[in-house]
Amino acid sequence: MSKKTKYIDPADRKTIPERIKDQLAAYRVPGYYEKFDYHWTMVIDLDRCNGCGSCTTACYAENNLPVVGKSEVGIGRHMGWLRLERYVEGEYPDVKVRFLPVMCQHCDSAPCELGCPVYATYHNQDGLNVQVYNRCVGTYTCATYCPYDVRRFNWYTYKWDTPLEQQLSPEVTIREMGIMEKCSFCIQRIRGAKDTAKDDGRRRVKDGEVSPACGQSCPTGAISFGDLNDPKSRVSILAKSKRRYNLLGDLNTRPSVIYLRRVQEPLHASAGHETGMAAAHNTIAEHGSTADTAHAIKDTHGKKTQDGGH
Amino acid sequence: MSETKIAYSDINKDLIGFMTKTGWRYYAVVALFAAASLVCFWIPWGIQVMVGQGVTGLNVPNLWGLYLVNFIFWVGVAHAGTLISAMLYITKTPWRRSIARGAETMTLFGLIIVTLFIFIHMGRPWNLYWTMPYPSTRMIWTNFQSPIMFDVFAIGTYFTSSVIFLFFGMIPDFAVLKHNTTGWRKELYTLLSFNWKGTDTQWFIHGRATMLFASFIMPLVVSVHSIVSWDFALSVVPGYSKTVFAPYFVTGALLSGFAGVTIMLTILRWGYPPFKKYITEYHYDSMGKVILLLCFVWTYLTAMEILTGLYANISVENESLRYKILSWPHGYLFFFMLFTNSVLPLIYIFKRIRTKPAVVMIACIFIMIGMWLERFLIVPNALSRKFLPWMWHEYFPTLVEILISVGAVTFFITLFMISIKIFPVLSFFEVKEDQGVPMKKEGH
Numbered sequence: 001m002s003k004k005t006k007y008i009d010p011a012d013r014k015t016i017p018e019r020i021k022d023q024l025a026a027y028r029v030p031g032y033y034e035k036f037d038y039h040w041t042m043v044i045d046l047d048r049c050n051g052c053g054s055c056t057t058a059c060y061a062e063n064n065l066p067v068v069g070k071s072e073v074g075i076g077r078h079m080g081w082l083r084l085e086r087y088v089e090g091e092y093p094d095v096k097v098r099f100l101p102v103m104c105q106h107c108d109s110a111p112c113e114l115g116c117p118v119y120a121t122y123h124n125q126d127g128l129n130v131q132v133y134n135r136c137v138g139t140y141t142c143a144t145y146c147p148y149d150v151r152r153f154n155w156y157t158y159k160w161d162t163p164l165e166q167q168l169s170p171e172v173t174i175r176e177m178g179i180m181e182k183c184s185f186c187i188q189r190i191r192g193a194k195d196t197a198k199d200d201g202r203r204r205v206k207d208g209e210v211s212p213a214c215g216q217s218c219p220t221g222a223i224s225f226g227d228l229n230d231p232k233s234r235v236s237i238l239a240k241s242k243r244r245y246n247l248l249g250d251l252n253t254r255p256s257v258i259y260l261r262r263v264q265e266p267l268h269a270s271a272g273h274e275t276g277m278a279a280a281h282n283t284i285a286e287h288g289s290t291a292d293t294a295h296a297i298k299d300t301h302g303k304k305t306q307d308g309g310h
Numbered sequence: 311m312s313e314t315k316i317a318y319s320d321i322n323k324d325l326i327g328f329m330t331k332t333g334w335r336y337y338a339v340v341a342l343f344a345a346a347s348l349v350c351f352w353i354p355w356g357i358q359v360m361v362g363q364g365v366t367g368l369n370v371p372n373l374w375g376l377y378l379v380n381f382i383f384w385v386g387v388a389h390a391g392t393l394i395s396a397m398l399y400i401t402k403t404p405w406r407r408s409i410a411r412g413a414e415t416m417t418l419f420g421l422i423i424v425t426l427f428i429f430i431h432m433g434r435p436w437n438l439y440w441t442m443p444y445p446s447t448r449m450i451w452t453n454f455q456s457p458i459m460f461d462v463f464a465i466g467t468y469f470t471s472s473v474i475f476l477f478f479g480m481i482p483d484f485a486v487l488k489h490n491t492t493g494w495r496k497e498l499y500t501l502l503s504f505n506w507k508g509t510d511t512q513w514f515i516h517g518r519a520t521m522l523f524a525s526f527i528m529p530l531v532v533s534v535h536s537i538v539s540w541d542f543a544l545s546v547v548p549g550y551s552k553t554v555f556a557p558y559f560v561t562g563a564l565l566s567g568f569a570g571v572t573i574m575l576t577i578l579r580w581g582y583p584p585f586k587k588y589i590t591e592y593h594y595d596s597m598g599k600v601i602l603l604l605c606f607v608w609t610y611l612t613a614m615e616i617l618t619g620l621y622a623n624i625s626v627e628n629e630s631l632r633y634k635i636l637s638w639p640h641g642y643l644f645f646f647m648l649f650t651n652s653v654l655p656l657i658y659i660f661k662r663i664r665t666k667p668a669v670v671m672i673a674c675i676f677i678m679i680g681m682w683l684e685r686f687l688i689v690p691n692a693l694s695r696k697f698l699p700w701m702w703h704e705y706f707p708t709l710v711e712i713l714i715s716v717g718a719v720t721f722f723i724t725l726f727m728i729s730i731k732i733f734p735v736l737s738f739f740e741v742k743e744d745q746g747v748p749m750k751k752e753g754h
Contacts, residue, residue, distance in 0.1 A: 076369050076703060085700035102698065111546050117458035118440045119451070135450070137440055138363070138433015140373035141458050144693060145545040149371040149701040153433065155364030177362040178433030248697050251546055 039127040040185055041228040043238040044101055046262040048222035051099035055214035055223065056082050062186060062213035064172045066158030079152050081183040082214055098262065104129060104150045104183035105247060105255030115141035127256060128185055136179035143180055147248050151182045186212035207233040316587060316745050324584040325738055326490050329731055343724040351717025354710045355430055363433055365710045372693045372705035377431040379685045380715050384423045385538055386681060390567025391417025392531045395475060396524040405596040407740035408588045413571045414476045415735060419725045421469045423718050430714060457540045464537040471527045478523060481506050483738045535563040548630040549692020554618060558611040565604040566681035569674035572597055576671040588741050591665040598664030605655040626697055633695045634687055643683050650680030
């Protein structure tokens, strides 16, 4: 066995403790990817969202999400990685609906990553929270720990009827039963854009060059996607908005999805009191306490005035 | 430490008679439980593995349901064995001697059910070995930050040390059995007794080693269920993220463990009357005192769990508590649990009652139900009320989950009933220690 090894000058050679220390310094420290190239971030402008649901549909088409049928959807086992939460305020006909698209928030300090015993979910160097389907053993821990409930479980091995299996995207794995899946920020598109950039001789992906399927299909342009490390990118500019908030920000999960609050007159405005969902949105923005939201919604169904749990 | 001295030969006769003389009724009961466990446990689980976890009532966000409730419950049942065999051994508590072996056997089979529930609970159980940290060509390592990994080690350690401790304690008994049985039993016990002669040196080493094992596994009494509780306490879910969980779960586990041991002993006494000589009112009295103490501690910690939640006074925590205590049907379950675990055990204050096996057994069955409900009120219930109200969800177990939960009990009883006919359920030499100095030269 005459395997040649690279010669390293003994003076430059690091001891094993030093090497371990270096690796630990570069690894699993929140925000470590800032030293790397990208910090992929999504900004969702709720002022522009009209709740059409094309983002959800696009996600189904792009990521090979199984369509599970009426009975399964009826008990809440749909496989949508992106869901549109609808909060209804007021009573018919004086009614307003607020939409909140929720997908995996790609938290920088993600509770799910702590829970997985086998590293099926971990943080990659682009600041993405990625899920390795083949590694998953199905302990449900990640989804239990997730405060946003965005992870989806494959209850059965779902099949596509012929010829529908021919429309599946070849770039995304088909998942078998017993594993967890979730929004990946369309990682296959990010990989493709990086490859294109490399082929063109560029080091970085240009702003606007890559967009997940939901962002691409949004007719009102509510969803922007880009690199937060680039100060000139669209998301960096939008992230400076005064309307920004993180969903459940008080949990300190440091999400990569930034919401811009909807600007609207409250439905039943009264002096000194904010009402219903407007107050609830404030609550989410300022305190992240969403059970308040629920009470606000419930109460506004019955009563006309409500101070939103402040 | 009964009043009447029993001859060593009588002890041998009683205990060996229990193992070798088996009536047709015993076989019938074992067959019945085995059939029940096949129908209720193995077939539903087989269906679940073939079809998928979709046959359960689990759902996003209620992803931890009845299976994890049973997992914690059975860890709890397995808990008294270590306490009785290790902690009480070190403190030289006299009443542990004739009940320790039964409790240890319960620990072993409880842990087998626990392991099965880990498999049942998983989406892809055939990949459980991926949680084992060993260097392989796949170059994949495990996440030591994960509380689930803590579980793997905690339960692995507990299982291994329980088996060793149980087997080690049985060696002198196997030697007795070797001389008093024939046929396949003789061959088996000859093999297992490791040529035990009963010399002074051997007894000295045995005593030393038991003390060493006991002090080694004593921390497990506290650590195993603390680690199980960290599965929940280390998350951010409002009903889970509580620092009181470790002592709360340990106390609950010991309570259900002691209740389980009491039920088991009562059934043994009822099924084989000579055991009444060895498991006496004195043992019921002592066990009752322990159960009473554990109930007080449990009640205190339950109050603390709720009070700390109320004291936080954040909306998610308040909603979680409201859902647990005041909503239908969980409120009824909660107050029923308080009745069984805090109010009903107060009858143990009276010595006349706590030495009545029949009454004690009924109370202990209620405690077991209450402890199961405690876990049920924590595990799926907290997940029903997480943060985003859009995802609030109600959990109802399906027939498969209920069957497997019931089937686990029948499977446990099957294993236990087969085991106690092959391995002694009362320790020969410890029962003899109870009787004092030897009166005859035969025996051990």
